[in-house]
Amino acid sequence: MPPDHQRTPPDHERAPSDHERTPPDHERISRDVTANLPAASSAIEACQLTVTALGRHTPARISVLLWVHDRLRCVAATGSWQAFATVRPGTGVVGRAYESGKTVLVSDVTADPDYLPMRPDVTAEICVPVPDRDGRPIGVLDLEWTGPVDLERWRQTAETIAGRLGLRIWALGGPAAESRSEKLLRHVTAMTAAPDEFALRAAAREAARDLSGLDAAVLALAEPTGGRISAPAGEPGDLETRIRVALDAAGPATLARLIAHTHRFGATYTLGEAATPSMPEHDLFVRAGVGTLVAVSIGPTDAGGVLLVADERLLQPDPTTVNLMELLAAQAWTCLDRLRGISLLRLRASSDPLTGLRHQGPFGERMAAANPDRTALLAIDVDGFKSVNDTYGHAIGDRVLVELARALEAALRQGDELYRIGGDEFVAVVEVGRPEEALGIAERLTEAARRTGRTISVGVALRHPGEPAELTLRRADTALYDVKRSGRDGVRLATG
Template sequence: MLTPPRIVEDVTDRLRAAHSAVDACRAVVDVLATHTDALIATLLHVHDHLRCVAAAGSWHVFSSVPLGRGVVGRVYASGRTAVLTDVTVDPEFIRLGPDVVAEICVPILDRTGEPLGALNLEWTSELAATPDLGAWRVLAEELGKSLGARIDELGGPPAETQAEKLLRHSVALSAAGTEAEVYARVAEAARDVSGLSSAVVLTPIAGDIAEPADVPVGVTGSAALFIGGVVLRSSSPGRHDRVLVQRLADLGGRELGVLLDRARRHGTSFSLGDPDQLDPRGFEAVTKTGVRTMIVAPIGPGALGGVLVAFDDVTAHPEPARVSLLELLGTQAWTCLDRLHSLTRLRHRASSDPLTGLRHHGPFGERLAAAEPGRTALLAIDVDQFKVINDTYGHAAGDRALVDLARALESTLRQGDELYRIGGDEFVAVVEVPSPNEAVAVAERLTAAARRVGRTISVGVALQRRDELGETTLSRADQALYEVKRRGRDGLHLAP
């Protein structure tokens, strides 16, 4: 039999003795569990989720619910009680265990009436006596207010644990769509998880990337700075953090390279703390910038990746557990980078000709659809006497000739112009030009490039007219190409 006064009295006594928000939630759950066979759970707002901090009546509960999801999310967001007598008609009900025949969910309110979480009760046995939902609702709402007031007095819901932080940042890393996003998010995660004020990612400049000649050393938002042979990336949002990152950037490529190499060489992490008490030899340049604490963890195996550097101008002694968390973040970042690289390779293979590496029909159709009439020219290209090469020297020689020719033609095009292989020995160049004369000049450079590798090509040129479909422009370019063939090959013709 439900006895609300006694329950309220027992809860009040237990709440008075609670020393934390978790203790307070457990007190309410423990008292309620002695008066009902319902499944009981208290969920509090912790960062970006409603997290279960106490429960009874079932070994399976919703430990974490995104804000706004499910019945508890709705109750938390609205601050209003939900009473369900038929959960099957509620689209927001999330089923986990046995069939629920009745549910009461009330908001846990602080002393100003703002929701801190939700108190949820579910009855699952159809054989048990039907609970007096009206009486239980009144009781639960009173307990929700008492619990919320006590949690408010104790300083609010519990802080996010390190494990929860790591999980949140791992999800964000996994959702990153570009390398830049991965680096920015792992730097932000390192700041949050380590408790240090600043974090950067250092990576070596790839051999095929030309280092910019004049890159201003200044950090704003998610910046990528080219310093000597090192790229420094940061996502420091605060002014204080930007100052510290700037000081580190001012060290230059040589000193940053030392940090990079020490972690990458053996794939090991290391930490520094309190240079006044501990030996700072080998890191004098870093400590002179004001850095008093630092954790460095590798991203990727050995010399292949970069390093994650978290640092602060406040003295601290990095705990091994925090160093381990940064190592996990570095591993997660490398996994995400490897996934992005794999996706890029797969997309390239799916859209490229395996012989020449040029893009083929699918991407060409997309580029054609996006062409700007009046400023786009199509250059239809055919290799002269290609069949003779195959018949005389074999298909292997023909393949080599196509590869050499493709490289020569592509190297001649300007940045932004694109070359596609759309047939055996048929290519199309898409170029942005202001006039027919410039399109002809591009075609002349292409024919000259072909001659330099010992081949000749025929090129038909057509400037896309306004209101003309790309397919029509390509047809006119083909017709101009046939005109070159009729004239004896090795040349170009501009479609009228």
């Protein structure tokens, strides 16, 4: 253990520094901090010069955050372990100061619900907007102290420094544009948060256009039916629309060859120069008016596809663009595979594994959201099904149920739903305007069952206002058993 005289004392034992012991000369601080701003050659350099010079006059933790695309990004700070890299709009004290355009003074950080803690000993904070020439915030100057401080006096100094810094940044052309790595991170976050496959495909195409600087992005994925092309429905003259139309016209075999070629040989950067021979898979793009094409494989060879990023201009190959598209494609597939896995798990959890129909859980959810005045329940039972199992075995019985389920589903209208709630018991939920309409649908179901060689009995009940779904289903079941007692293979409307 080192001797006492070599021990670093904790903050509460440490002797105050010169700028802590002597009241600061704020006019001098403002002059010293802003004296070197004219020498800055970029917005980031101006912020770094400001933070470094200000740090010589106060023990505060200092940071400057500038607005870049959709959030505040830290571009200069003292103590890199004690600064947020990015802050979202409206988040924390810095977000409040930026959105309001007004200085925020926090004399007790523990009492401010917006304070974002980065170290446990901070007691006070000042956050000052950095304005442009017209007074609009382009960022913030943030200071945090761990001991006593004259906040009101520091407010004036911080506002003076922030104003001069803002003018210098404006003179240098404003905050630096979002870098490609920052764009990639933003788009990856958007893809990860996509709630479904449609949103993910749209996010991937937007990312490809933004990161590449090219005008069009089309995603083509292998499907059992021959391929699925994802592109927005734009104007007929749009390059993306022309590419999608060209791929559709070429047919699934051409798309399959293009996907196989990309997976086998890797990413390609193609220029569609006039009078230059091209691969057969690329001829359709030349005819569509593509001048530059980046093709990147996505996912595995047997189930993936290709990301196509294109432009009408002839642009020189850029290895960085291709690398970014490969990273983007890999992330897009990871997100797509995750969404498909979640969708499959949900389907398995909410459907009958034999017939694929939804079961009692989703039935309850549908009934909870149904319009009581227009909802009818059709309770369905397969006539003589027990004898099928007893005579031919459960394998044949299962086949009968699957075939019957498909026939009943096909007989329903769009929007009607069929559920399996027991062994050979089904229930259909239909929206109708009158009892006769529900009976007509039930008759269609019995006809569909007869075409499979089986018969069914159907009880129909219209749900009364305020009636629980269980009671509606019970009345439909009562009507069903009336059909059974009357000889089966028929329909009856519940009374009451």
